[in-house]
Amino acid sequence: MRKLKAAVFGTGFVGRVHVEGIRRQPNVEVAAIAEYNDELAKRFAGEMGIERSSGDYHTLLADKEIDAVHICTPNALHFPMAKAALEAGKHVVCEKPLAMSSAEADEMVKLARAKNLANCVNHNLRYYPMAQHLRRIRENGELGEILVVQGTYSQDWLLYDTDWNWRIESKSGGRSRVFADLGTHWCDMIQHLTGLRITSLCADTQTFHKTRKRPKRAVETFAGKTLKPEDYEEVPIDTEDFVSVLLRLGDRARGAFTVSQLAAGRKNGFAFEIYGTKGSAAWNQERPDELWLGHRNTPNRIIIKDPSLMDEKARSYADLPGGHSEGYDDTFKQIFRRFYRTVADRSAPVEYPDFADGLHGVQICEKVLDSSAKHAWVDVPA
């Protein structure tokens, strides 16, 4: 059987994880990669043993053999790249946030539908095995009606005014920074697990560093700690460092969470708590194999990932036996497995977040900025 061929656009932090995740699919090969110039593209392709590379992604889209494209570039490129890929008849996995505006995201949803192409926004964090176990026990009614969700997504890599990344400038990352980057993951996870949609919100954004010292040369994500004072220039900042949000979900559930890139010591601190009428659950990405289950009248429990003890419907999300951890890069294997199932068979069920979910995420980002500017509650489109 012919292997499906994928092309990856952007080979920075997450592009590399995509390449590895695709290579873990038995029916897919990484046929080509694109970077912003030929030299970078060639270097990465050589390092990773990828046959074809280009400094211009359009040349790869012209290749009829390429079935699917993974967009792993700064946010401003998601829309033009996805549009060109869909127009060229390629299935698309696009990183989050899906686009710079809901108008762009809406166009992507419509184009993917019109072309009948598989489309996925990469909310890979859904695919931690214990998150899937929690989703199933919530569906089974073990938590009762969900009343409250709360949590945070906190990192520290932009704490200093000397920390820099393309995300800081709205022209590359969009008007929202930390919410678009981290808040979209948090909201996607909570809605996926509870089955409840965020209907309205009240947000407060803060830019603690009104100016930052921009390096005079390019820096890869998370690599800013290696620069020296003489390598910078001072620039004004137009994106937020921190957001706190109150939520309304479904008919009567409530929520509250924060997102931050200035939380010293928190590296990838994505945590949530879900409180229902029968019980509650808490999970933290930095200890992904553990799920805390809380009870009112019986002892609380911490359960450890073990496929043989997981809910039957969640079992296929864990590939290793108990005691063998499954982490961040395994979530990419899981989401791509489900994506390529629908590429190979267009009638297979869509078991991953699609562009419509990505559009909802972008709409939430816009409403967060809107609410904070107005100092008011705002409704989120259904």
Ligand SMILES: NC(=O)c1ccc[n+]([C@@H]2O[C@H](COP(=O)([O-])OP(=O)(O)OC[C@H]3O[C@@H](n4cnc5c(N)ncnc54)[C@H](O)[C@@H]3O)[C@@H](O)[C@H]2O)c1
């Ligand atoms: N799902 C996740 O867990 C996750 C994690 C990190 C990043 N992301 C998302 O992935 C995207 C990339 O983030 P990153 O942290 O990997 O950034 P990065 O800066 O590490 O990598 C971006 C890459 O894109 C390349 N690029 C720039 N212009 C290009 C062009 N015209 N053609 C081809 N390549 C080009 C850059 O050279 C760089 O290698 C962002 O949208 C981000 O939100 C998602």
